[in-house]
Amino acid sequence: MQNQQTSRFPKLQNIYFKVTFLMLVVGIALVVVSYLLVQAIVAAPTPLIYFSLYFLYYHAIHLAYGIFSLIYYFAKVKKKIGKSKIYKTILGILITPASAIIAYAAVFLLAVSSCASA
Helix, strand or coil, X not given: CCCHHHHHHHHHHHHHHHHHHHHHHHHHHHHHHHHHHXXXXXXXXXXXXXXXXXXXHHHHHXXXXXXXXXXXXXXXXXXXXXXCCCHHHHHHHHHHHHHHHHHHHHHXXXXXXXXXXX
């Protein structure tokens, strides 16, 4: 019988990958919105700036969880569930820095839009 923690691992891996993909989409949307604000020479709303900053900080937490999950897989899960795959977690770890760079570009453009409209 499988341990409950190791049997939950594939489900958590799927959730991690879906959240990573959603972060990438939200980052791209933030860049588009911030670019439009820069082109229109309109100051970015304060809640949007705070959201984008917290979203950027969340990338570090998300990446740390992915690395912890990878270590946990090799330490415990692989021994109990040998046929389990880890590719979604590895792909999520690789996509997260790209998403963080996109989110950083959005924060930069929001800052530029706030400066340009003053």
